[in-house]
Amino acid sequence: MSSFVDFQNEIYLSGLAGIVPSLPMTAAGLEARAREELEPAAFAYVAGSASAERTAAANLHAFEKYRLMPRMLRGTSGPGARDLSVEVLGTHLAAPVLTAPIGVLGLLHERGETVVAEVTRELGIGMVLSTAGSSTIEEAGALAGDWWYQLYWPNDPELARSFVERAEKAGAKAIVVTIDTPALGWRPRDLALGHLPFLHGKGMANYLSDPVFRAKLAAPPEQSEEAMRAAVLTWLGLFGNHGLRPADIARLRDWTELPIAVKGVVHPDDARQCVDAGADAVIVSNHGGRQVDGAIAALDALPTIVATVGDRADVLFDSGIRTGSDIMIALSLGAKAVLYGRPWAYGLGLAGRDGVRHALRTLLADFDAAMGLSGCTTLDDLSRTMISSYRI
Numbered sequence: 001m002s003s004f005v006d007f008q009n010e011i012y013l014s015g016l017a018g019i020v021p022s023l024p025m026t027a028a029g030l031e032a033r034a035r036e037e038l039e040p041a042a043f044a045y046v047a048g049s050a051s052a053e054r055t056a057a058a059n060l061h062a063f064e065k066y067r068l069m070p071r072m073l074r075g076t077s078g079p080g081a082r083d084l085s086v087e088v089l090g091t092h093l094a095a096p097v098l099t100a101p102i103g104v105l106g107l108l109h110e111r112g113e114t115v116v117a118e119v120t121r122e123l124g125i126g127m128v129l130s131t132a133g134s135s136t137i138e139e140a141g142a143l144a145g146d147w148w149y150q151l152y153w154p155n156d157p158e159l160a161r162s163f164v165e166r167a168e169k170a171g172a173k174a175i176v177v178t179i180d181t182p183a184l185g186w187r188p189r190d191l192a193l194g195h196l197p198f199l200h201g202k203g204m205a206n207y208l209s210d211p212v213f214r215a216k217l218a219a220p221p222e223q224s225e226e227a228m229r230a231a232v233l234t235w236l237g238l239f240g241n242h243g244l245r246p247a248d249i250a251r252l253r254d255w256t257e258l259p260i261a262v263k264g265v266v267h268p269d270d271a272r273q274c275v276d277a278g279a280d281a282v283i284v285s286n287h288g289g290r291q292v293d294g295a296i297a298a299l300d301a302l303p304t305i306v307a308t309v310g311d312r313a314d315v316l317f318d319s320g321i322r323t324g325s326d327i328m329i330a331l332s333l334g335a336k337a338v339l340y341g342r343p344w345a346y347g348l349g350l351a352g353r354d355g356v357r358h359a360l361r362t363l364l365a366d367f368d369a370a371m372g373l374s375g376c377t378t379l380d381d382l383s384r385t386m387i388s389s390y391r392i
Contacts, residue, residue: 004084004095004364005372023351023358027322027343030359034346041195042107046345048189049289055297056289059320062297066329066387071375082371083378088314088337089174089259089281091146094124095364096331096379100288100318100341101150101176101263103132104203108349113140115348119356121145123364128176128339131163132203139205141170148174150263152181153248154238162212164255175256176283177249179274180264182242185291198235201228207235246277253278261316264291266301268308275313281336282309285318288341299330306334324367328374331382 011021024030034043049056076082084095099120105112112134120127127144129137131152141147149167153160164175190196197203201221207213208221208231221231252260262274263283271282284302286295298319306315317330318339330338340363347355376382 003368004361005368007361007365008369021358023347023355025362027359027363030343030346030350034349038108038346038349041190041193041197042349044189044193044195045104045107045197046102046342046349048187049293050185050187050291051293053289054293055286055291055295058295058297059286059289059299060322062299062320063326063329065299066333066389068325068328068332068370068374069386069388070373071386074375074377076372076375076377081377082368084368084371086337086379088126088316089148089261091126091148091173093126093146093337095367096327096335096337097360097364097367098126098128098148098316098337098339099344099360100339101128101130101178102341102345103130104134104197105345105348106134106202107197108345109352111135111352114143115353116344116356117141117144117147119353119360120147122357123360125360125364126337129167129172131206132198133205134203136205136209137163137166137172138170138209141167141172144171146173148172148176148261150176150178151252152178152239153241153244155241155243156212156238157251159210159212159238160252161255162210163206164252166206166210168256168258172258174259174261174280175252176261176263177252177279178263178287179244179270180285180287180291181240182244183240185287186293187290198239199232201232204232204235207231207238213238246273249274249277249279261314263318265305266296266298268304271305271309271315275309279313281314281316283316283318283339284335285339288319299333302330302333302335310334321363324363324365324370327363327367328370328376328382329387331379332384332386 086096117140127147149172219227221228259280261281262279265271265282314336317335321338321340344356344359347359
């Protein structure tokens, strides 16, 4: 049963002793603090979005189109009154939340993904591990609880299969294929700094440790700076794949028995093709606005995707979650669970493990409190009847 909201009592009781939180209590506050304290290149990489960043703004703005309609006299308080747990793709989660796959976490903290693995295991929520990690699949997987592996499908099927097989062997519970990044979007914040971390050998741990990738190199990358530069150039020729088609989802189905989720879907026809090809879930996402400026907000795409494939596959949501109420709205519109990104990454950069834990606990406590105050004891209480939509 839920106890996430107990974080609120911890804070108030500590306040009696004159101890107040050292980190901001909101996602916006974490971003503002990170802008002040993180290295410019690190902040730009996490915060930046495509072009004029209209899609990123639209992701947040879309939630303003809905209002919750709390129910009263439902008996939702007291120990064990609420159960926020859910099973998604065979994975049991204490709350319907997974950390979104953010790459190059070594820019923010030397332990990168392994910190996130430890915290998500402690809290009982899911972790989606990025291909572009600063820690290897094996390093992060050994510390995580229930985790999924996110595949950036390279321009080499043998390498793609190697990544999938490594993830399965390391204990991943599902494979998440990101299809909206055949190449990097136009990201002015990174461009203004002339900074792409991969060209500095960052975020390449899974490539540099992979036998298929290493077989393509004339010399081990750790041998010399020249060998590392050659490895980076090899990576540059392999990252991304404009040639992906639904048949590749079917090919992945042949490679693994793990559940498959396809991330980066905002068009109903794409969702239908993915499920027809063998996907068990689709994740409605526009990559946090990092790929196509002016694209539809992820939340605006969610109801249509649910109506199109929700009877055949799980539908998850990503891009724009910032509060507990946001989670309730997304689930009321048909999502089974949500992926949560940037705020915990800011926490990682600001305070390492404590920062990730703080960012995730604030979201979960907010969600727990909002559920109870809205008369909801389980996730089954969330439906279209819980929300009202209007024009803004």
